[in-house]
Amino acid sequence: MTEKTPNEVDRYLAESLRLGDPALDAALAANEAAHLPAIDVSPLQGQLLNLLARMIGARRILEIGTLGGYSTICLARAVGKQGRVITLEAEPAHAAVAKSNIANAGLADAVDLRIGFAIDLLPALTAEAPFDLIFLDADKPSMPDYLTWALKLSRPGTVIVGDNVVRQGEVANPDSIDPSVQGVQRFLKMIGENPRLSATALQTVGGKGWDGLAIALVGEEA
Numbered sequence: 001m002t003e004k005t006p007n008e009v010d011r012y013l014a015e016s017l018r019l020g021d022p023a024l025d026a027a028l029a030a031n032e033a034a035h036l037p038a039i040d041v042s043p044l045q046g047q048l049l050n051l052l053a054r055m056i057g058a059r060r061i062l063e064i065g066t067l068g069g070y071s072t073i074c075l076a077r078a079v080g081k082q083g084r085v086i087t088l089e090a091e092p093a094h095a096a097v098a099k100s101n102i103a104n105a106g107l108a109d110a111v112d113l114r115i116g117f118a119i120d121l122l123p124a125l126t127a128e129a130p131f132d133l134i135f136l137d138a139d140k141p142s143m144p145d146y147l148t149w150a151l152k153l154s155r156p157g158t159v160i161v162g163d164n165v166v167r168q169g170e171v172a173n174p175d176s177i178d179p180s181v182q183g184v185q186r187f188l189k190m191i192g193e194n195p196r197l198s199a200t201a202l203q204t205v206g207g208k209g210w211d212g213l214a215i216a217l218v219g220e221e222a
Contacts, residue, residue, distance in 0.1 A: 010042060010206035019043040023105035024073060030104075031068035034097045040067060041137070041163065042207045046074035049135060049161065052215075053078035056159055058132035062125065063087040064118045064146055065138030065163075069098030069111075075135065076107040085111045086125065088118045090138070118142070122149040130155035137163040140180035143187035151196070151218065158218040162187060166203050166212035191216050 004012075014020060020043060031040065041049065053061060053075055059082060061075050066089035076085045089095040095115045102111050114121055118138055134150045136143060143162060150160050165171060165188065170181045191199045191214065199216035 006206045006209075010044060014043040017044075017047070019047050023101075024070060026104055027068060027070050027073060027101040030097055030101055031070070034068070034093070036068050036094055036097060039208075040070040041074070044206065045163075045204070045208070045213070046071055048213075050074045050078045052159060052161065053133050056132060056157070058159075059083040060128075060131045061085045061133045061135070062131040062150075062153060063135045063137065064122075065089065065136070066098045066113060067094055067137075069101040069113075071135065071137065072098060072102060072111055072113075073105045073107060075133070076102070076105075076110040079110060081110075083110060086128065086131075087111060087113050088121050088138075089113065089115055090117050119145055119149075122146075122153070125149075125153055129153040131158060133159045133161070135161045135163070139183075140164065140167075140187075141183035143183045144190055147187055147190055151194070154218045156218055156220045160197075160216045160218065162214040162216075164211050165201055165214045166210060168210050188214060195219075196221065 049071060059079050061079060063072055063075060063085060066072055066087040072085060072087045079085060092115055095113055099113055102108055131153050136146045165184050167181050167184060170176050171184050191197050196219045197216045201212055201214040203212040
């Protein structure tokens with residue numbers, strides 16, 4: 001039996017399911033040309049976000065961490081003509097690339113891209129809450145703070161998704177001194193200890209290496 005690499009399997013699955021399209025492919029090419037970090041969600045992960053949003057009928061989505069807008073496009077495609085994605089990006093250069101990618105995908109009217117540190121922008125969003133889905137994909141040391149805000153900006157039934165929670169398996173290392181790992185560990189512990197949240201976490205392996213997602217459903221206040 002011929003052994004295949006996780007990258008090859010990722011490509012096979014994406015091709016078999018016909019997940020690629022010109023707008024998303026162009027976004028990845030633009031991100032590479034602009035020398036953005038190659039840390040976008042994969043096509044399979046982007047489709048998962050899109051399906052989650054569609055399954056819950058999301059019309060208002062908050063994304064923390066835009067990068068080049070690949071995941072933003074996936075989410076914006078799910079909200080419908082009356083929906084809206086608010087996405088927060090700390091790096092102006094990244095935001096400029098994302099804005100162009102989103103416009104090229106025909107989704108400029110569905111996306112409100114705000115530039116600045118998320119921790120500074122989040123308080124102003126209380127007037128625009130609640131959100132139906134919140135995607136956390138920014139700096140990992142701040143994940144506990146983002147979760148605190150996500151809960152403030154949610155309602156019963158809101159879905160919260162945290163990306164990059166496995167960290168090549170290092171998340172299970174209690175002695176890790178990596179601030180990103182420590183941030184994710186605190187984030188997961190907070191989820192587990194919060195009675196409002198029903199959650200799971202899934203390991204992923206593929207084009208993005210060994211990592212994973214945490215998915216939580218917000219329940220009623222105790």
